[in-house]
Amino acid sequence: MQASPENYLLLGPFHQIVTMAGLPAAGPLQDHQLEVLEQTGIVLLGEKIVEVGTYAPLAQKAQALGYAVQELTEPLVLLPGFIDAHTHLCFAGSRANDFAQRVAGKTYLEIARNGGGILDTVRKTRAASPEELAQTLHERCQQHLSEGVTTCEVKSGYGLTVADELKMLEVINQVHQEQPLDLVPTCLAAHMRPPEFSQSGNYLTHIAQELLPQVKARGLAQRVDIFVEDTAFTESEAIKFLQTAKALGFDVTVHADQFSTGGSQVAAQVGAVSADHLEASDATAMLHLKEAGVVATVLPGASLGLGMHFAPARQLLDHGLCVAVATDWNPGSAPMGDLLLQAALLGAAQKLTLTETLAGITHRAALALGLTDRGIIAPGFLADMVAFPTSHYQEVLYRQGKLKPAIIWKRGRRYNLQQPLLSRQEP
Numbered sequence: 003m004q005a006s007p008e009n010y011l012l013l014g015p016f017h018q019i020v021t022m023a024g025l026p027a028a029g030p031l032q033d034h035q036l037e038v039l040e041q042t043g044i045v046l047l048g049e050k051i052v053e054v055g056t057y058a059p060l061a062q063k064a065q066a067l068g069y070a071v072q073e074l075t076e077p078l079v080l081l082p083g084f085i086d087a088h089t090h091l092c093f094a095g096s097r098a099n100d101f102a103q104r105v106a107g108k109t110y111l112e113i114a115r116n117g118g119g120i121l122d123t124v125r126k127t128r129a130a131s132p133e134e135l136a137q138t139l140h141e142r143c144q145q146h147l148s149e150g151v152t153t154c155e156v157k158s159g160y161g162l163t164v165a166d167e168l169k170m171l172e173v174i175n176q177v178h179q180e181q182p183l184d185l186v187p188t189c190l191a192a193h194m195r196p197p198e199f200s201q202s203g204n205y206l207t208h209i210a211q212e213l214l215p216q217v218k219a220r221g222l223a224q225r226v227d228i229f230v231e232d233t234a235f236t237e238s239e240a241i242k243f244l245q246t247a248k249a250l251g252f253d254v255t256v257h258a259d260q261f262s263t264g265g266s267q268v269a270a271q272v273g274a275v276s277a278d279h280l281e282a283s284d285a286t287a288m289l290h291l292k293e294a295g296v297v298a299t300v301l302p303g304a305s306l307g308l309g310m311h312f313a314p315a316r317q318l319l320d321h322g323l324c325v326a327v328a329t330d331w332n333p334g335s336a337p338m339g340d341l342l343l344q345a346a347l348l349g350a351a352q353k354l355t356l357t358e359t360l361a362g363i364t365h366r367a368a369l370a371l372g373l374t375d376r377g378i379i380a381p382g383f384l385a386d387m388v389a390f391p392t393s394h395y396q397e398v399l400y401r402q403g404k405l406k407p408a409i410i411w412k413r414g415r416r417y418n419l420q421q422p423l424l425s426r427q428e429p
Contacts, residue, residue, distance in 0.1 A: 005047055007068040011414070014043030015057035017077040017393045021379040022365045028292075028324035031357040038395060044080070045069070046385045049413035053381060072416070076408070077393040081360065082377050083152025083386035083410060085367035086341050088278045088299050090190075090332035091142045091156045092135055092170050095126030097333045105309070110233075120160070120194055123333050127160035127170070135173045136180075142331070142339065143183045148419050150388040150407045151341055154183055155328070155371055157227060159190030163198070164213045167191045171222040182412040184386075186371050188255065189217050192228035192235060192243060202235050206243045218250050225275075225371075229257040230265035237264045244272040253372055259283040260304070270294035276326070276370045280313040281305065288321040296323075297370040300362075302348040303329040303336035315352040315362075326370035327362035343403025356399055385414040 019039045025031060043057035045064075053060065064071050100118040104110075113119055127135070139156075146154055158170040171187055178185035191209045199205035217223050226247040230240045234257075244254045253275050258265025260279035266287035269277035276297040280287075281304075291298055300313035318325050327348060331339035338344070341363055349359035368377035376384045389409040390398050398405055410417050 008070055009047060010052070010064070010067070010069040011046045012043055012060055012064040012069050012071045013046065013411075014060065014074060015041050016043070016074065016080045016389070017041070018395050019044065019054065019080045019379055020082075020360065020395045021054065022082055022361060023378050023380045025357070025361060025365060027366065027369060029322045030319045031355055031361055033355050033357050036357045036360075044379065044387075046411075046414045049385055051379060051381055051383050051385050054379060074389075076391060078389040078408060079392050079395045079398065080379065080387055080389050081150075081395070081398070082364040082379050083388050083412065084150045084341055084363045085153040085371070085373075085377055086146065086151050086328050086331070086363075087155050087276070087326050087367045087370040088301060088328035088330055089154055089156055089339070090159060090330070091146075091154065091339075092139050092158065092174050093123050093127050093160050093333050094130035094135060094138065095123060095333065097122060097337070100334055101307075101337070120334060121197065123160045124162055124196065128163070128166050132169055132173050132176075135170065136177055139173060139177045140181060143177060143181050143185070145339065146341070147181075147183045147410065147412070147417070148407070149340060149342060150410060152183060152386040152388070152410060152412050153186065153368070153371070153373070153376060155186040155188055155225075157188045157190040157193075158223075159193035159227075162191065162193065162196035164209070164216070167209070167213055168216060168222070171217060175222055182415065182417065184412075186225070186373075187223040188225040188227050189214070189223045189252075190227040190229070192226075192240075194229060194234045203239055206235065206239055210243060210246045214247060214250055214252070218252065224253055225255060226252040227255045227257060230268050231257070231261055237268050240265070240268045241271060244268070244274070248272065259287060263287055266291055266296075269296050275372050278328070279304065279330075280318065281311060283314060283318070285317075285321070288318055288323065292322050297326055297366070298323045299326040299328050299367075299370050300348065301328055301330035301336065302344040303331060303338055306338065306344065306347070307334075307336045312348055312351055315348060315354060319354070319358060324366050324369055325358070325362055326367040327359065328367065328370070340403055342398070346399045346402040349399060350402075356396060359399055385411050387411045
């Protein structure tokens with residue numbers, strides 16, 4: 003059935019619209035490839051984009067056909083809503099004491115022996131009620147949305163029992179339904195071996211048999227992740243576990259090459275959607291990822307939080323990989339969570355073009371989550387868009403996170419962001 007004219011909405015004029023359309027999915031990008039439309043409007047129907055073009059003729063068409071119109075009077079640059087493809091936003095407590103010890107010179111293992119580390123967050127998350135976890139997750143979602151993030155992956159992994167992992171995934175799904183930001187849940191029960199298990203292999207067998215079938219049957223997540231590292235799980239353990247997850251119908255991803263190589267080879271061998279971290283990746287690892295078509299997700303927030311080098315994003319791109327940029331927002335190594343700031347700093351350090359950086363938090367980040375309906379401003383895509391109060395798109399990254407959005411549209415609904423709390427305005 004054809005929609006009534008009043009159900010169509012014209013927005014504009016925008017000083018510029020950066021569409022991210024027509025760009026290759028992988029490899030280097032030059033700024034001359036970026037489509038930037040001037041004095042442009044956009045027509046929405048519900049949650050979808052139906053037309054993008056020069057504003058004046060669109061305004062004439064809207065008047066003739068009886069479309070609703072939201073005319074914009076200040077200079078605005080419109081980009082696709084940002085996508086954070088790797089976070090641990092669902093957790094309880096703080097690890098500020100870990101940070102204080104780390105900057106004072108303590109090692110990760112020393113901090114863990116003193117009662118800190120991931121298991122500290124596990125203890126606090128296990129003790130937290132679903133209501134407490136939901137409240138703090140709501141708050142972090144609101145912060146992300148206020149900074150232009152419209153889609154966010156969220157992992158479990160701080161429960162490490164069947165009941166507590168299910169609790170976390172249930173909270174993530176609940177909060178997804180209760181607020182505008184789209185949350186993509188990932189089961190990371192294979193974050194590390196919990197103290198209740200003496201051998202990591204026994205734990206992986208346990209969650210493969212007792213947890214993953216429940217997650218699948220209840221539709222709590224479509225994605226499964228594992229941390230491959232000396233302090234977590236070995237390459238052989240990870241391959242067996244991820245093959246089991248894939249046989250159950252899950253998409254898989256890997257925490258890979260953060261401190262040592264090996265995880266990237268796992269990701270390539272099992273056909274993971276993405277390999278995330280990659281700070282330790284070398285040319286051989288990059289070749290494996292490229293040949294397997296794995297998205298390389300780099301996490302500058304973890305590098306900033308740990309005081310270590312960034313992942314080699316420039317080399318990853320030059321090796322022909324699709325590179326996404328995500329925050330790794332978590333209580334231990336990456337507590338900041340500001341995607342735009344982190345992407346801008348990574349781009350400056352790694353000599354990424356503006357187009358490469360923007361693609362890494364929009365279109366290519368969508369691919370890291372297996373999503374093909376967002377990250378681009380074009381007909382047929384979701385109306386997930388963020389408007390910045392400036393007349394030129396270069397200012398967005400040039401200001402390195404200090405230029406904040408004025409308005410976002412999430413699935414076609416408008417949210418003003420220049421107020422203490424987000425306010426929704428119906429189209």
